[in-house]
Amino acid sequence: MPELPDVEGFRRHWDRYAAGRRVERVEDVDASMLRETSPQALGRALGGRRLGRSRRHGKWLVCPAGGPALLLHFGMTGLLVSSEEEPERHAHDRFVLVLDRGELRYRNMRKLGAVRLAASEEEARAFLARLGPDWLDVSRERLDDLLSGRRGSLKAALMDQELAAGLGNLTADEALWQARLDPRRRVSSLSDGERSDLYRKIRKVLRDSIPHGLVPSKRTWLTGSREAGICPRCGAELSRTKVGGRTTVFCPEEQR
DNA sequence: TCAGTTGTTTATAT
């Protein structure tokens, strides 16, 4: 699931169920999810701390805890679950924050994500330093700077988190389909008008998805018709190939 | 049994 809109949903989740509450203890930590820390260190750093409101950069969620901060990446199958929605813990919960009211769980079936502990805000920023700007902070002018000099395919550029952070396989396919651009196009071949259209469509896909906390399955969107294999606009059979190493769905009739 | 999966990192090749 998790691309920018999903993580934006997790941010709201954290703020609703964890922000403002105190951590009693950390339980059931799966050490294999942790990067450069340990279950013991996590418990020591967070125990007794009052949690703050979270912020998102690309697909990362930064969760302040009154000095230290927890950095969460959700991979392909991660999510946050509160005991207020789901009383029972789950086999795929990789750690549990026991709070002064209820508990918040980080669940991740495939364990492709990562959990990091930053000692300070400064260290949290350092962890994310390699990422490009969050896509919601990219202006039309900035997009030209980011794309200038790129030689690869359009889709690979959009999914490159060091160019700009937050787009994933689904959002990239959706924006390219809405902009009627072939994902295999060279970045350098885009006209100014095409870049403008692409920019607007990326913003639209993100804006329309964020309230849902996921890329919605609308019948008028590519995402909603992936299974059917038919272009929702023209009825042509969709193509399925690999671009930038990822499964890519596009309309061969309309995307040029 | 085997391919496929909405993400990232690493190694290797170009």
Add this chain to the structure above:
DNA sequence: AATATAAACAACTG
């Protein structure tokens, strides 16, 4: 230096 590709990570689904 950038870019492309494949593999690895891990656990499940169809």
